[in-house]
Each structure stands twice: as structure tokens, then as C-alpha cells.
Amino acid sequence: MSDLEPVIGVEIHVQLSTRTKMFCGCAPSFGDAPNTHTCPVCLAHPGVLPVVNGEAVRRALIIGLALGCEIAPRSIFHRKNYFYPDLPKAYQISQFDIPICGRGEFTAIREDGSELKVGITRAHLEEDAAKLTHGGGRRAGADGSVVDFNRGGTPLVEIVTEPDLRSAADTAIFLRQLRQTLLFLGVSDCSMEEGSMRADANVSVRPVGSQTLGVKTELKNMNSFRFLERGVEAEIARQREIIASGGHVQQETVHYEPDTGHITSLRSKEESHDYRYFPEPDLVPVAPDPAWVERLRSEQPELPIPLRRRLVVEMGLTQEDAEVITGSPELVAYFMEAAGLADPKSCANWIRGELRAQLRELGQEPWESNVTPAHVAALVGLLADGTVSVPAAKEVLAGVIETGDDPATVVEARGLGQMDAGDLSAIIGEIVNANPDQAQQLRDGKDKVMGFFVGQAMKRTGGRAEPQAVQALVRAAVLGE
Ligand SMILES: [Zn+2]
Structure with a gap:
């Protein structure tokens, strides 16, 4: 049967x-x-x-x-x-x-x-x-x-x-x-x-x-x-x-x-x-x-399903991004405003990821929060031009949620700007010297230990270093790459 x-x-x-x-x-x-x-x-x-x-x-x-x-x-x-x-x-x-x-x-x-x-x-x-x-x-x-x-x-x-x-x-x-x-x-x-x-x-x-x-x-x-x-x-x-x-x-x-x-x-x-x-x-x-x-027909808003297709085809979002963003008319309006000011794919990532995660603890939706779509676009811009690292950007976002200030103002006030490459290099050198066992593990090909160095670097810099940059500097210091 x-x-x-x-x-x-x-x-x-x-x-x-x-x-x-x-x-x-x-x-x-x-x-x-x-x-x-x-x-x-x-x-x-x-x-x-x-x-x-x-x-x-x-x-x-x-x-x-x-x-x-x-x-x-x-x-x-x-x-x-x-x-x-x-x-x-x-x-x-x-x-x-x-x-x-x-x-x-x-x-x-x-x-x-x-x-x-x-x-x-x-x-x-x-x-x-x-x-x-x-x-x-x-x-x-x-x-x-x-x-x-x-x-x-x-x-x-x-x-x-x-x-x-x-x-x-x-x-x-x-x-x-x-x-x-x-x-x-x-x-x-x-x-x-x-x-x-x-x-x-x-x-x-x-x-x-x-x-x-x-x-x-x-x-x-x-x-x-x-x-x-x-x-x-x-x-x-x-x-x-x-x-x-x-x-x-x-x-x-x-x-x-x-x-x-x-x-x-x-x-x-x-x-x-x-x-x-x-x-x-x-x-x-x-x-x-x-x-x-006919007037009602011409006044119809853009509906979620055609909109989902457009977000994927024209704005480079994934199906999953598009599904989350079209979850409500408010979120669509919020995203569209941000995407008009900065890279849509990056805006979608930050809105559906970190922003919603941080706001969930406050029981707020993005459009109800201190974070405006322009703030999201500004944050994406600060990341794109290397002003802040990804971990620092998360802290900047927390600061904007708290105060409603511009991301640039939060970066300034909290000293979250990306570290100068020379300063970071010096800090990595110190960390490597202070941890010879871990350095040896890396030389022995145990790549997992890289997480330890990144963690140390984040602690020392208060999250103001880009993890990728840290990894490259550690490799250079330990392996001479
Ligand atoms: Zn009645």
C-alpha cells in the first residue's frame, strides 16, 4: 500500500x-x-x-x-x-x-x-x-x-x-x-x-x-x-x-x-x-x-515571496538570509534602509546575526531598538575600511544598543579602533615569548593551539585586533612565514 x-x-x-x-x-x-x-x-x-x-x-x-x-x-x-x-x-x-x-x-x-x-x-x-x-x-x-x-x-x-x-x-x-x-x-x-x-x-x-x-x-x-x-x-x-x-x-x-x-x-x-x-x-x-x-492592485506592497527572490538575485543574499529578512514587513523596511547605504550582504549578516542575537536578550526587535538602519550601515563601513575588527565591531554594536550613539562615536569613546599594525606585532611577539610550550606545539603542526594565541591577543588588546591578522603575525613570529 x-x-x-x-x-x-x-x-x-x-x-x-x-x-x-x-x-x-x-x-x-x-x-x-x-x-x-x-x-x-x-x-x-x-x-x-x-x-x-x-x-x-x-x-x-x-x-x-x-x-x-x-x-x-x-x-x-x-x-x-x-x-x-x-x-x-x-x-x-x-x-x-x-x-x-x-x-x-x-x-x-x-x-x-x-x-x-x-x-x-x-x-x-x-x-x-x-x-x-x-x-x-x-x-x-x-x-x-x-x-x-x-x-x-x-x-x-x-x-x-x-x-x-x-x-x-x-x-x-x-x-x-x-x-x-x-x-x-x-x-x-x-x-x-x-x-x-x-x-x-x-x-x-x-x-x-x-x-x-x-x-x-x-x-x-x-x-x-x-x-x-x-x-x-x-x-x-x-x-x-x-x-x-x-x-x-x-x-x-x-x-x-x-x-x-x-x-x-x-x-x-x-x-x-x-x-x-x-x-x-x-x-x-x-x-x-x-x-x-485597479487602484488597490497598483498600490499592492512588494510581497515576501517575490521579494525573497529579488534579495537573492539582485542583492546577493543567501536563501536563508532572505527568508529571515522577509520574516516581517518591519524587518524588510529596516534592512532595505541599511542596504541602501552599505553592502547589502554584510548588512544582512549583521542584522540577522549579531544584532538580533544581542537584542534578543533585551526582548527587542531591531526596529524598536536604539540601533537605526544607518547605524548598521555605518558599522559595516567601519569594518570594511579596517577601522574596527570583527570582535570590536560586536562591542561597538553593544555600545550603540546601550547609548544610541553613532558607531564612530562609540569607537572613539571606548577606544575600540583597530590597533596599529606595529603595536599589534609587538604584543604578539611578547605573547609568543611568554608561551614557549604553545609555540613549540605550533611548530609541531598542532594548529589547534592557534586558538590559544588568538585568545591571548584578544585579551591583551581588548578585542581590538582582527583574528586573521593575529594568526598571520603568530605564524610569522613562530614559523617565520
Ligand atoms: Zn455589534
């Missing part, structure tokens, strides 16, 4: 970080006291009417354009009927057969640089349900449930992909890079922990070469990409096992338990006709002005 292939599609719910909810003036909130952001509209009092949030429409269009979706000239809202305590109207206003964003495609990049193309089926607007909390455990076996309507009515975009993914690892890569793109668009804070981005995976298996889809299950409620990847992996294994033992996969919703690695069944999946969709009579169609859509 090794010739079964997994077929995976995902549905991603993204909460839009707008000031107000989808159909009323309440502020969406996370973490506030329960039921403090509600009004007659989002609590479904009789006689109220929904009004579409224009900013939510704008953000849905921005997402659709970034995913290469066809934008519908006219889309409509439907009522999706189901009875559950998280839904006071007993229906959710959503989009059904005419979503605002139709077919598109998203290309992610795997670690080896290869492309991962995923078809986008649609991206539509809807409202979030309220939040249910089950006391005394999870849904099964809970001894009571409470509902918080703060989340109810929060604008959501649901992105649905084609079943184009073939492994759990690819699924995680796609979702991480999609999230990164959404962050660059500034439409959502995309927090998996807080639930402002949620992903469900539809998983099935089929014989390799088959064009027919197998029976799928829906893996729900994953609050991290790592768990989702492991959950998809576990579900693929479970389905392979069922088929290997001659059984049939049931269409159902399943849940992955990260602690035990087990898959449990939640309920049989409802067919879409169970929702009795019908057009929302209280809302007019969404018909965005084509000129507006």
Missing part, C-alpha cells in the same frame, strides 16, 4: 483587524472582558439590519489581488443556516456561490528553492461566530459551556485552496508563507494562538496516478502550524492503515490531540445542503468600482 498518495487542501479563516465588526459598529476584540463588545445587531435582536463594513471589503479585495484571484464584479451574501449557541441569529452571513474573490494561485518556495504552486479556489467574506468555552474539559465530557459574543460578527475572509498539496510538510510551508504574505498586506495580525488565523485541512489518500479524489476527512482546530503538520501526518497514516486493512475512510471531521498524537472523530461532516443557503435579503450585492480595484 506504499503507492497511495495524500491529497490535501486547506481552508484558512483570517480575522480582519478592522476597527469595527463586519455588520455593526462594535470593535472586535481579543482578551477583553466577555460580552463587552456587543450591540443589538451582533446579538441578533429582532428588527435590526446589517450594514457591510467597507474596510472589510477593501481588505478582502487586497487579499484576493495578492492571491491572483479573479475579482467578482458583483458578489452576494447568503445566509448559512445552522443551529448552535455560538450563532445568535441561527445563521451566519457568508458568501456562497458568488464570492468576492474567485480563482487564483499562490506560489510558495520550499527550502531547496523549488516552487510550490497551490490553486486558490476562492476567498470570501463572512462574519465570525461567537466564542464558546467548554468547562471541565473539551466538547465531549464538558460539564458546561459559556459563550462570549465579543468575537461574534468579526470580519473574516475564508480562503479555500484546491486539493493541490501532497504532503504534510508542503502544507505547513504553504500556510507559513501565506501567513507571511497576509502580514505584509497588513490586513490581519494572523495570530494562530489568539485565533485570528485558523486553518483546517481536508485530507484524503488515493492510488498514485489516479485522478479521482478519495473520501476526505476534515482536520479541525489546529492552533499552530507545527501541530497542523503533525496532525495531517497522523491523519494520512490513519487513512493508509484503514485502506491497507481493507476498510473504507468515512467522511467526517477529525481532531488531532497533540499530547497523545491521536486522531479522534468529532461528528459526521455536514453536507453543504444541510445549511440551507439562501440569499441574504437585507444586504445589497457587493459591486466594487473597477477603478477602485
Whole structure:
């Protein structure tokens, strides 16, 4: 049964970080006291009417354009009927057969640089349900449930992909890079922990070469990409096992338990006709002005994946550099400013390496710190013209983090400038004379001892010597090279 292939599609719910909810003036909130952001509209009092949030429409269009979706000239809202305590109207206003964003495609990049193309089926607007909390455990076996309507009515975009993914690892890569793109668009804070981005995976298996889809299950409620990847992996294994033992996969919703690695069944999946969709009579169609859509298209920021390619091809960064630098829009802006003033590759090294390492201890990000992009560029310049050694540059950086002064000022104030070659040579001579045993080891070809000499030189010079220069001088003094 090794010739079964997994077929995976995902549905991603993204909460839009707008000031107000989808159909009323309440502020969406996370973490506030329960039921403090509600009004007659989002609590479904009789006689109220929904009004579409224009900013939510704008953000849905921005997402659709970034995913290469066809934008519908006219889309409509439907009522999706189901009875559950998280839904006071007993229906959710959503989009059904005419979503605002139709077919598109998203290309992610795997670690080896290869492309991962995923078809986008649609991206539509809807409202979030309220939040249910089950006391005394999870849904099964809970001894009571409470509902918080703060989340109810929060604008959501649901992105649905084609079943184009073939492994759990690819699924995680796609979702991480999609999230990164959404962050660059500034439409959502995309927090998996807080639930402002949620992903469900539809998983099935089929014989390799088959064009027919197998029976799928829906893996729900994953609050991290790592768990989702492991959950998809576990579900693929479970389905392979069922088929290997001659059984049939049931269409159902399943849940992955990260602690035990087990898959449990939640309920049989409802067919879409169970929702009795019908057009929302209280809302007019969404018909965005084509000129507006074109303006939004022209205003799109540079997205992380094309940007990654550009950083590698035009600026000489490695794939790994580019991946780190495109980690957030703030870091990209920070890097770009530095790279405009000094060698981009060196700026990338210092930003992703030493700067982030030193700031991590303070719990700061580069753009929040005393170190400006111009400081980074100046430091790279001081290294390039030999004013400071690499170890001294790290101290200069620490000084800039502390004081916010220019690197050149820190070099001056702390005496971190590179030593005069003659002075360094004299110091090396003294060190070699004072350590005849180590010098003999070097003569005997034990190159490891070089670390000892470099360490001594750094101690004597306060880190103001370039390790390579030290090594050359030690060789010259001991071996006459
Ligand atoms: Zn409200």
C-alpha cells in the first residue's frame, strides 16, 4: 500500500483587524472582558439590519489581488443556516456561490528553492461566530459551556485552496508563507494562538496516478502550524492503515490531540445542503468600482515571496538570509534602509546575526531598538575600511544598543579602533615569548593551539585586533612565514 498518495487542501479563516465588526459598529476584540463588545445587531435582536463594513471589503479585495484571484464584479451574501449557541441569529452571513474573490494561485518556495504552486479556489467574506468555552474539559465530557459574543460578527475572509498539496510538510510551508504574505498586506495580525488565523485541512489518500479524489476527512482546530503538520501526518497514516486493512475512510471531521498524537472523530461532516443557503435579503450585492480595484492592485506592497527572490538575485543574499529578512514587513523596511547605504550582504549578516542575537536578550526587535538602519550601515563601513575588527565591531554594536550613539562615536569613546599594525606585532611577539610550550606545539603542526594565541591577543588588546591578522603575525613570529 506504499503507492497511495495524500491529497490535501486547506481552508484558512483570517480575522480582519478592522476597527469595527463586519455588520455593526462594535470593535472586535481579543482578551477583553466577555460580552463587552456587543450591540443589538451582533446579538441578533429582532428588527435590526446589517450594514457591510467597507474596510472589510477593501481588505478582502487586497487579499484576493495578492492571491491572483479573479475579482467578482458583483458578489452576494447568503445566509448559512445552522443551529448552535455560538450563532445568535441561527445563521451566519457568508458568501456562497458568488464570492468576492474567485480563482487564483499562490506560489510558495520550499527550502531547496523549488516552487510550490497551490490553486486558490476562492476567498470570501463572512462574519465570525461567537466564542464558546467548554468547562471541565473539551466538547465531549464538558460539564458546561459559556459563550462570549465579543468575537461574534468579526470580519473574516475564508480562503479555500484546491486539493493541490501532497504532503504534510508542503502544507505547513504553504500556510507559513501565506501567513507571511497576509502580514505584509497588513490586513490581519494572523495570530494562530489568539485565533485570528485558523486553518483546517481536508485530507484524503488515493492510488498514485489516479485522478479521482478519495473520501476526505476534515482536520479541525489546529492552533499552530507545527501541530497542523503533525496532525495531517497522523491523519494520512490513519487513512493508509484503514485502506491497507481493507476498510473504507468515512467522511467526517477529525481532531488531532497533540499530547497523545491521536486522531479522534468529532461528528459526521455536514453536507453543504444541510445549511440551507439562501440569499441574504437585507444586504445589497457587493459591486466594487473597477477603478477602485485597479487602484488597490497598483498600490499592492512588494510581497515576501517575490521579494525573497529579488534579495537573492539582485542583492546577493543567501536563501536563508532572505527568508529571515522577509520574516516581517518591519524587518524588510529596516534592512532595505541599511542596504541602501552599505553592502547589502554584510548588512544582512549583521542584522540577522549579531544584532538580533544581542537584542534578543533585551526582548527587542531591531526596529524598536536604539540601533537605526544607518547605524548598521555605518558599522559595516567601519569594518570594511579596517577601522574596527570583527570582535570590536560586536562591542561597538553593544555600545550603540546601550547609548544610541553613532558607531564612530562609540569607537572613539571606548577606544575600540583597530590597533596599529606595529603595536599589534609587538604584543604578539611578547605573547609568543611568554608561551614557549604553545609555540613549540605550533611548530609541531598542532594548529589547534592557534586558538590559544588568538585568545591571548584578544585579551591583551581588548578585542581590538582582527583574528586573521593575529594568526598571520603568530605564524610569522613562530614559523617565520
Ligand atoms: Zn455589534
